[in-house]
Amino acid sequence: MLAAISMFIVAGCSLGDLPGAGTTDPVDGQKLNVYFLDVGQGASQLLVTPSGKTMLIDAGNNDKEQVMLDYMKTYHIEKLDVVVGTHPDADHIGGLDKVIDHLPVSAIYMPKVQSNTKTFESLLQSIKNKGLKVKTARAGLSFDLDDQVHVDMLAPNGTYENTNNMSAVVKVTYGHTSFLLTGDAESESEKDMLASGADLHADVLLVGHHGSNSSTTLKFLKQVQPKYAVIQVGKGNTYGHPKSAVLNRLQKQGVEVYRNDLQGTITITSDGKSLHIVTER
Template sequence: MAQWKVWIMGLVLVVLSGCSPLTVHNESVGSTTILRADGKLQVLFLDVGQGASQLLISPSGKTMLIDAGNNDKEQVMLDYLKQYQITKLDIVIGTHPDADHIGGLDKVIDQTIVDKIYMPKISSNTRTFESLLESISNKKLKVQTAKAGLTLDWDKEVQVEMIAPAAVYDNANNMSAVVKITYGTTTLLLTGDAEAASEKDMIKSGVDLSSTVLGVGHHGSKSSTSLTFLNKVKPQYAIIQSGKDNNYGHPDKTILSRLKKAGASVYRNDLQGTVSVISDGKNVTIATERKEK
């Protein structure tokens, strides 16, 4: 290799290492590659367009995947797992059987070592759901029922509690598994598509809902994030997973202003791409793939 090429590569490395150690900024395309934050708790709200997926990496490197976007995001999900060097998922949670949550899960299960899988006790007659059950069966996994009151064994420093569904609902969204993650003094609440009825039952259950970070329910639809629930959660940061120009009007304007009034800083996949939340047990830092819009 010519001497000048070596010199330029060295320069690029120096420039890159001068950035924040958790991201690499690429000025030409205006985006930032979010890196793994080893030794901390990292929750990546992956940009899967109109859908939801959260990848969690614990301080000791344990992994958890909650949902995996829609069917057309299978390859996107596999690429994300590769990007974050995930070959094994200690816990997989399919929050509820809607395609925008479990669509990509079948391929993830086919291609990844999975230890435990949790899903609520509600089925669906869609091809998407059947395909997921096939993948689970092929891997000889046994689905554990997602419901309120479970404590999940993940990382000894991080407490993982399932706080919903606390009852049985006809509405699949309300059957969403809701997970509360506590690390040191920081808490994240990941709510799937849980709507007001489930929120009411979570409040009734007496669980402490106050959280540093709220994964906003149902893509910011006005079916969720009721004022009483939000007043209990009191999040500093709120992350909304919705796709650009989606047909549902997500996120709803009422919810955006409700979150703002509650004092939460709002981050959105549709505007900022993947959102990374990192906790060292005391403080939370947020990085986004793109600057707003």
Template sequence: MNLLKKAGRPNQMPVRFERKGSLRRLAAKGFLLIVLIAALSGCSIGSELLNDHSVEPLQKEATLRVIFLDVGQGASQLLIAPSGQTLLIDAGNNDKEQTMLDYLRKYGITRLDKVIGTHPDADHIGGLDKVIDGTAIGDIYLPKASSNTKTFESLLKSIQRKGLKVKTAKAGVQFDMGEGVRVKMVAPVKSYSDSNNMSAVVKVTYGSHSFLLTGDAESQSEKDMMASGADLRADVLLVGHHGSKSSTTLAFLKAVEPRYGIIQVGKDNNYGHPTPTVLQRLKKQGVEVYRNDTQGTIEVDSDGRNLSIRTER
């Protein structure tokens, strides 16, 4: 059991979590104490344990929640701003459609203000059609990259049924999510024949903290991002292309200077992700790594000054 803040109540602090051993001792003293704490803090009792890896205690003001959903060998990030506005980037593979709907229900999401499909690969947009079908959607962004797959066709049909107009995801596009949360796309800078390099790369800034969410952008896109003069520095980096050696070049890593790297990867994959080359590169640069395959869903919270990192296991 754990305590989780409802998405619809953004001004509450996420509750601090203790290690599993400590929780067992607490449980031995009485479950009623946990219920009392939940009642006093205004939080709900959730279904999963998130282990706390807090860097510093968060301040009492509202937090930005960046949740790296465990969708196996795929990618999906859910952002919940202090204002209550929401952003979903990607939605895993086709077999994760129900998983995505369950996640949205768990976090109390009935409307997504913004949706970004980074590029047409199935492991990124496979679940988006059902998300669009079952959720109120504000704006949707896709790069100018197409695919002749049934997955991409299904996504377009869902967009059409909802009467949505697709906005182009490209470098320079920006919007805010209220309460000082700014979102800016830093890629794709150009057009590429490779769909991975067409990935929308999104930088999210809140106070003194930034997140760089890279989709499957590879070395060519990374090079063009650096050449564009965009400020790529970020505290948290979504490691490109699930940790493939085609992404996260040393030059790019030095430009970003992340403190933490998140790898969205499945336990069983035939790609060798994440590659030893990238893991070693991250280690040498002093980047602390978190992975969906070993730690489940990963949530990074920021109040604009401090970070808190929580994992499912």
């Protein structure tokens, strides 16, 4: 297993093969669409840029493989320019193998953390079958998804025993709008992001770890200062997510909350200046 992992993970790579020579002011009428896909008790975000570039972050659990393929058809996704597996938990990477099997993928990022689960092994096999090499997701990476949409990776900032804290945290900026997508990053990772001096401010926050008490500390939330928060969580989940303490914290900070369990897939569209939010229900 360790040998297999070392075949695919290449530390410190950047996305030099994608076009984009720096973000520019948004062009009137052009939109960035960010879909927070309803995958039940799991997570998946699909981004489509104004020029049609695509990025998929996570893909729900193993039982959501067909659901993910259906989403790709629904949104007319014929290829993925960037795939990010935030960390090895099944509820984040379980559906990625089938997506990679069925669509061309230009680049894939995952943090330098291993797992001996069948889910992780299946993902690595799909990556190998496509002839891809995993690029290491880590703080400090930066690239243009297209000439108007910029991506910064803000975590992981080191190595952690808890794989949740190894989550790739992605900030996406389009014009004057931004999204902070946090995977399952917990308080330890949040503390290190704060200490790093990175610009954490974002209009939209994907609430860490499905609204668990382990994440979304007050200090972190005050630094991000989101207008909107999305919680990717399933109906009647056995974890009690999202936790009332987290919901109360968001409410006290004046953050408008959207949830997959209550509203289905959540689509946030940016024209570079303002955001428009549509829910499935």
